[in-house]
Amino acid sequence: MSHIPGIRRSFALYAIFDQLRALWESSLITLYQFGNSVCCQKVRITLCEKRLDWESVEVDLFRSEQYDPDYLKLNPKGVVPTLVHDGQPLIESTLICEYLDDTFPEPPLIPGDPLLRSRMRFWSKAVDEGLHEGVTEISFSAMFRERMKKMPDELREVRFRNIGDPRRRDRFKSTSEVGERSPFVLYAIAAYEKAFKILEQTLTETGPWILGASPSLADINLMPYVARLDNLGLLGVWTDNRPCVRDWWAQVREWPSFKVGLSDPLTEAELREMRTHGPKIRGDLAELLEGLRHSEPASRS
């Protein structure tokens, strides 16, 4: 009889262990992402700053894996990133970062003060309303366009066909076909110009970070969008005459969570691709920006 309680104990221990394992597994964070994608970089920087453990699942955008029916169940928009936490999928990178801050409050990345919180969200809106489309068009005309051209016709057609949102499909097609001459590239230039102008002004008044003494989601949301221009060798087109933005950017580049979440994971091939193709469109972008600056009403320049 004496061995039976022992066996029971070990079963009980096993059951507890099993429950703990299930609990641990359900609280795992999984990020569905693609290496050099700006929205994923934003989430990765936030995860790093929160010192969270997470696992990565790659969704290869160039193989149209974002349209796989199983993935669409997680993210019906057919884009990355998707974060799964406690078994629940979350989409939209801005919302994911806010969720991470709400769920894991330390260190805080959203200010408690309502005025500052609204100023922080001004930058999330700037990214979601203009810069995201902007970075896509500039990246497309500089380099993804080259990759698209090399794709087998069939795969390229699948890529276009699968884009559910007709406006997004038009943008993709226009930039793929005519590059920097697409009107969407001009809108991109204008969105960056507006953002950098306000950023310079804001940093002059606050600094060294957008909301003052410490980094917040305002800075994090912007980082990937500025990093992409920098890696394409295009940042100076907007920042040569903006010293506060340049100082802010130098500080960002040294910030550990930026390094771990964005710059370190970039592969040699990704860096080479950006550095090779970006400078080719620099002259055209600078010219378009000059035209835009001259066409601004005097009260706004």
Ligand SMILES: N[C@@H](CCC(=O)N[C@@H](CS)C(=O)NCC(=O)O)C(=O)O
């Ligand atoms: N507003 C979304 C945008 C997501 C998005 O457009 N992701 C891009 C990569 S940065 C993507 O998955 N593109 C694939 C495609 O359009 O086919 C977010 O912030 O999560």
